[in-house]
Amino acid sequence: MKGAWWKILAVVLLVYTFTGGLLMEVPRLVIIHESIRALYFHVPMWFGMVVMFLVSVVYAVKYLRSHQPLHDRVSAGFAHAGLVYGLLGIFTGMIWANYTWGSPWHGDPKQNGAAIATLIYLAYFILRGSLDNQEQRARLSSVYAIFAFAAMIPLIFIIPRLTSSMHPGSGGNPGFNMYDLDSSMRRVFYPAVAGWILLGVWIASVRIRILEAEEKILDLDYEKNK
Amino acid sequence: MRELLIYQVRSEFRKKSLFFSLVLYLVSLVFINYLALGLQHRFLEPGLWSALFWMALLSALVNAVAKSFLHERPGTVTYLYSLASPEQIILSKMVYGFLLCTLIALTGYFFFALWLHNPIQDEFLFVVTLVLTSFGFSAALSLLSAIAAKTNNGSMVMAVLSFPIIIGILLMAIKITKNCIDGLDRAASSDELLLLVAINLMASAFSYLLFPYIWRS
Numbered sequence: 001m002k003g004a005w006w007k008i009l010a011v012v013l014l015v016y017t018f019t020g021g022l023l024m025e026v027p028r029l030v031i032i033h034e035s036i037r038a039l040y041f042h043v044p045m046w047f048g049m050v051v052m053f054l055v056s057v058v059y060a061v062k063y064l065r066s067h068q069p070l071h072d073r074v075s076a077g078f079a080h081a082g083l084v085y086g087l088l089g090i091f092t093g094m095i096w097a098n099y100t101w102g103s104p105w106h107g108d109p110k111q112n113g114a115a116i117a118t119l120i121y122l123a124y125f126i127l128r129g130s131l132d133n134q135e136q137r138a139r140l141s142s143v144y145a146i147f148a149f150a151a152m153i154p155l156i157f158i159i160p161r162l163t164s165s166m167h168p169g170s171g172g173n174p175g176f177n178m179y180d181l182d183s184s185m186r187r188v189f190y191p192a193v194a195g196w197i198l199l200g201v202w203i204a205s206v207r208i209r210i211l212e213a214e215e216k217i218l219d220l221d222y223e224k225n226k
Numbered sequence: 227m228r229e230l231l232i233y234q235v236r237s238e239f240r241k242k243s244l245f246f247s248l249v250l251y252l253v254s255l256v257f258i259n260y261l262a263l264g265l266q267h268r269f270l271e272p273g274l275w276s277a278l279f280w281m282a283l284l285s286a287l288v289n290a291v292a293k294s295f296l297h298e299r300p301g302t303v304t305y306l307y308s309l310a311s312p313e314q315i316i317l318s319k320m321v322y323g324f325l326l327c328t329l330i331a332l333t334g335y336f337f338f339a340l341w342l343h344n345p346i347q348d349e350f351l352f353v354v355t356l357v358l359t360s361f362g363f364s365a366a367l368s369l370l371s372a373i374a375a376k377t378n379n380g381s382m383v384m385a386v387l388s389f390p391i392i393i394g395i396l397l398m399a400i401k402i403t404k405n406c407i408d409g410l411d412r413a414a415s416s417d418e419l420l421l422l423v424a425i426n427l428m429a430s431a432f433s434y435l436l437f438p439y440i441w442r443s
Binding site for chain 2: 064116119120123126127130131132136139140142143144146147148150151
């Protein structure tokens with residue numbers, strides 16, 4: 001069980017998030033009402049996604065400098081976890097928007113930005129799939145990951161700030177910081193963010209081990225057929 | 227560096243068919259749009275005009291830049307490799323792609339104005355936008371074309387990789403186009419123009435930094 005403390009911490013934090021997030025008292029705001037609880041489940045997806053992609057791009061840079069296959073596997077594993085969080089973020093957002101805005105897809109700039117970010121990482125995995133040579137795949141996909149990350153920043157961080165968004169907290173809509181001065185929501189929100197991020201790291205670490213195993217199997221096959 | 231650029235322009239002149247196939251591709255796209263809409267010099271809604279214009283331009287420009295590495299014969303690649311440093315090569319490809327894109331974008335604008343009327347009120351700003359967009363496309367896509375050239379199914383991968391990357395550039399361009407059509411004051415588009423320039427600079431900087439890693443093999 002040594003070294004597993006953070007996995008236990010992730011489970012504890014998420015159990016707390018689900019019970020506290022669904023049962024504890026929340027501020028009542030017009031339009032949003034009880035759907036404000038989406039804050040504990042939808043918003044941490046984006047925090048998680050950005051952290052995962054950041055780790056992925058850091059390891060892509062590391063790979064280009066060191067050429068160790070491990071760094072490439074870490075980069076790919078975190079990109080995978082980030083993509084999972086991005087898709088979950090879009091789906092939870094669509095459920096929330098269906099009740100608050102009246103339809104699942106509203107053409108909100110943040111929604112479109114998220115869809116584009118997802119497309120970029122889907123393209124990343126297609127690129128990985130269409131290269132057979134292991135070394136070449138690692139090198140080219142690292143380059144693409146860095147380039148894609150650089151292109152993603154203006155999309156999901158700057159453009160939504162130029163145009164008005166319907167998300168709470170922007171464009172004059174009531175948000176998290178304006179009303180929640182008693183910090184009652186923060187008691188659940190921060191542990192929720194930490195819990196989801198830890199779970200993402202867990203998913204990534206499993207994915208990295210699967211990649212490692214797959215490569216070992218390939219090597220063994222190669223040895224056998226030689 | 228200058229020799230490389232001249233070399234590319236020269237080899238382009240030798241293979242005129244490639245350039246003219248691009249122009250013809252764009253012209254047929256515009257003409258199909260014109261026929262599909264079935265309008266004879268009638269008014270086209272500005273939003274629709276800019277959507278059609280950028281869609282046609284997008285496919286033509288992606289094809290134009292994609293060929294910078296995709297259609298290079300292996301012999302040529304080795305020849306270039308032995309001749310120049312990767313930095314010089316990517317810079318010359320980017321500058322050359324920029325010239326080609328600008329030429330194609332202006333041609334596209336001309337034919338759009340010819341067949342589908344010209345709703346642009348602020349023509350100077352629109353041409354500036356075209357030039358900036360061409361620069362962004364060539365900066366972002368030269369690198370991707372080099373990546374795609376290494377895969378088994380190059381042109382497919384090229385399309386998949388490039389579209390999400392250039393959406394940012396395209397969105398800015400469409401916003402400025404809308405302002406140009408409405409004839410708004412130029413100050414109204416300054417934010418978008420600045421962001422377009424920033425994206426361009428970032429794309430070129432990253433292409434320049436990352437290209438040596440692709441080239442070495």
